[in-house]
Amino acid sequence: MLDTTPRSVVAQWALALALAGCVLLSARAFAAEPHPGLADRGLRDAPGELVRAAPVDAPAWVTPYGLTPAGAVALRWLYGAGDHGLDLTPPAALIHHVASPSAASVAAAQAATSRAVAALAAALPARPNTDPVLDHPPSGYYLSPDTLWRGETVAADPSLTAGAFAAARDGRLDTWLTALLPPHPQYRALVAAAHRYRAICEAGGFPKVQVVRGRKGSRWRDTDELRRVQARLALEGFYPGEPNGAYDDTMRAAVQRYRRARVMRPRAWYDADVANALNVPCRDHLARITLNLRRWRHTAWTGEPTSVQVNIAGAEVRYHRDGALVSRHRGVVGSGKRSWSRMLKKRVIRNATPILHDTIDSVILNPEWTVPSRIVRQELLPKIEADPNYLEEHHYRVKRSRNGQKMYVQSHGPHSALGQVKLAFPNSERIYLHDTNKRGYFRYPKRDFSHGCVRVKGIVDLAMTIIRDDFARHDKRISRRRLGDILKRNDKPYWFPLDEPIPVFLEYYTASVDDDGTLWLHPDIYGYDEESLAWLEAQGRSAAP
Structure with missing residues (x-):
C-alpha cells in the first residue's frame, strides 16, 4: 500500500505557486501557506511550475533542489490516476520533498516514487478477458463483468518497471505511460470525462434545481428557476451560452439532448424526470465513469x-x-x-x-427458429394448452432431434x-x-x-x-x-x-462518451453497477478514486 497525502493539499500547494508567478520550483515558494479559496486542481494541469533544472547525472525523479522533468511527469500521472479508476496517489515522501527539497529527503522520495511508478505501470495496461462467456455453471446464471477485477491484486511487473525507468531517463515517460493505456477510443474518452467531472465535483458539484409538477415549456414564467436550470445544463455542456431565463428553441434543444443522453424519451419539455436526473450528485456520475474505466481494462x-x-x-x-x-x-x-x-x-x-x-x-x-427448451417450458407449452391452434397459427412445426427429443421450430419469414x-x-x-x-x-x-x-x-x-x-x-x-x-x-x-x-x-x-464529448449514462439493467459500487464501499475503497 502506497503512502498517500490528500489531493487537496497537493493542489493548493501547486496553485499557490501559480499565483506567486513562479515558473521554477523553489522550496520557499512551494512551502508557502495554501490559499484557502482555491480549487483543488493545481498539479493536474500545471506540471511545468514544479520543474527545476537538475544535473545530467541526477536520479530519475528528484534532486536536492526538487523535481526533475521526469519526476514532474510522474507526479502528474500519479495525481491523475483516479481519472483512470485507480486507487493511486503521489506518495507522501515525494510530496514532502516537493514541499521542502533537501539532500536528506532525496533517497526516500526517490524510492517512494519508484515504487509508485512501478505500481502505476502495472495497473494501467489492459488485462483482456479471455473467458468466452462469463457464467457460473453451478447456478446456470451469468456473472457481472466486475468479477474480472473485484478482488484483483496487480503485482509490479519487473519488465514494466524497467521500461518506466528507461523512459524516464530518456525523457519519454509521458509517451511511454500513454502507450500502456487500453487501446479502445472509449477508454480515453472516459478518462477525459472523468477529468472534467472531477473538476466539477471539486468546484462544488451540481447545484440543486427545483422538482416541478407537470410539464414545463414555453409558458414557464419562473425566469429565476429557468436560469438555474440552464446554468445546471451548461455545466455538462448541454446548454450553450449564457442563461437567459427563456424557454426558447435553445432551451428546448438542450432539454432534448439531455433527455437522450440520460435515456429518456427526447421530449422538448422539462419535467420531474429531468429535474431528478439533474439532481443526481456529481460524485455519483464520477463513480459510474471510473467504474466503467475498470471494465474497459478487462474488455475482450x-x-x-x-x-x-x-x-x-x-x-x-x-x-x-x-x-x-x-x-x-x-x-x-x-x-x-x-x-x-x-x-x-x-x-x-x-x-x-x-x-x-x-x-x-x-x-x-x-x-x-428452433425454440430453446427453457422458452418451450415457460412460454410455448402454456400457450399451446390454452389454444390448440397456436402452433399452426404462428407457423410452428414439431420435429424430433437425433436423440428423439421433441423440438419446436418456427418457419422462416417475416x-x-x-x-x-x-x-x-x-x-x-x-x-x-x-x-x-x-x-x-x-x-x-x-x-x-x-x-x-x-x-x-x-x-x-x-x-x-x-x-x-x-x-x-x-x-x-x-x-x-x-x-x-x-x-x-x-x-x-x-x-x-x-x-x-x-x-x-x-x-x-453504463457510461459512454459520444463523438462530441457528451457523457451518456445508460440504465443499469442487471444491477451490476449497484452491486459493484456497494462492494467498493464495503471494502473501504472510493467508488470515485
Whole structure:
C-alpha cells in the first residue's frame, strides 16, 4: 500500500505557486501557506511550475533542489490516476520533498516514487478477458463483468518497471505511460470525462434545481428557476451560452439532448424526470465513469480492426471495418426482470444477455427458429394448452432431434421471431444477433425485452454490408438486389459462411462518451453497477478514486 497525502493539499500547494508567478520550483515558494479559496486542481494541469533544472547525472525523479522533468511527469500521472479508476496517489515522501527539497529527503522520495511508478505501470495496461462467456455453471446464471477485477491484486511487473525507468531517463515517460493505456477510443474518452467531472465535483458539484409538477415549456414564467436550470445544463455542456431565463428553441434543444443522453424519451419539455436526473450528485456520475474505466481494462477487445461491438446496457450495436465505424444500430437485449430462484433462494435475472465474445462465422437469410427448451417450458407449452391452434397459427412445426427429443421450430419469414436475418456465432449459450417481427420495441429508450439474444434495428442492411464486405475481400461481388431478392422470395433459408469471421463482443458499459464529448449514462439493467459500487464501499475503497 502506497503512502498517500490528500489531493487537496497537493493542489493548493501547486496553485499557490501559480499565483506567486513562479515558473521554477523553489522550496520557499512551494512551502508557502495554501490559499484557502482555491480549487483543488493545481498539479493536474500545471506540471511545468514544479520543474527545476537538475544535473545530467541526477536520479530519475528528484534532486536536492526538487523535481526533475521526469519526476514532474510522474507526479502528474500519479495525481491523475483516479481519472483512470485507480486507487493511486503521489506518495507522501515525494510530496514532502516537493514541499521542502533537501539532500536528506532525496533517497526516500526517490524510492517512494519508484515504487509508485512501478505500481502505476502495472495497473494501467489492459488485462483482456479471455473467458468466452462469463457464467457460473453451478447456478446456470451469468456473472457481472466486475468479477474480472473485484478482488484483483496487480503485482509490479519487473519488465514494466524497467521500461518506466528507461523512459524516464530518456525523457519519454509521458509517451511511454500513454502507450500502456487500453487501446479502445472509449477508454480515453472516459478518462477525459472523468477529468472534467472531477473538476466539477471539486468546484462544488451540481447545484440543486427545483422538482416541478407537470410539464414545463414555453409558458414557464419562473425566469429565476429557468436560469438555474440552464446554468445546471451548461455545466455538462448541454446548454450553450449564457442563461437567459427563456424557454426558447435553445432551451428546448438542450432539454432534448439531455433527455437522450440520460435515456429518456427526447421530449422538448422539462419535467420531474429531468429535474431528478439533474439532481443526481456529481460524485455519483464520477463513480459510474471510473467504474466503467475498470471494465474497459478487462474488455475482450484487443484492437481487432473489424468487429461487431454490442453494449448491453446501452442496447446498441456497432459495426467497425478496418478501424472505422461503418454503422450503429439500436438493439433490444435480454430482459432485466427478476424472478425467484428456489435453488439459489434469491431473485435472479433469467433472461440476461451474457458477457461473451466469439466470432460471427455466417449470415443466415430467412432463418428458422428452433425454440430453446427453457422458452418451450415457460412460454410455448402454456400457450399451446390454452389454444390448440397456436402452433399452426404462428407457423410452428414439431420435429424430433437425433436423440428423439421433441423440438419446436418456427418457419422462416417475416412472421418469425428471428425476422429475416440472423448473424450466427457458435457460442455455448445459443446467443446471436437477429432481426425481429416486433420492431416497436426499438422506439423505447430503455430496451431490455428479449430472452437473451440481441435484436438489431436495421440488421438487414447490416447483414448485406457484412456479406458484401466479405465478398470484396476476395475480389468478388454480390449485389444488394440479389440479396434483397432472396429475402423477398423467402423460399428457404440461405447460409452465407464468412471466409473471414468477424469478432463479436457483447459487453456491459453504463457510461459512454459520444463523438462530441457528451457523457451518456445508460440504465443499469442487471444491477451490476449497484452491486459493484456497494462492494467498493464495503471494502473501504472510493467508488470515485
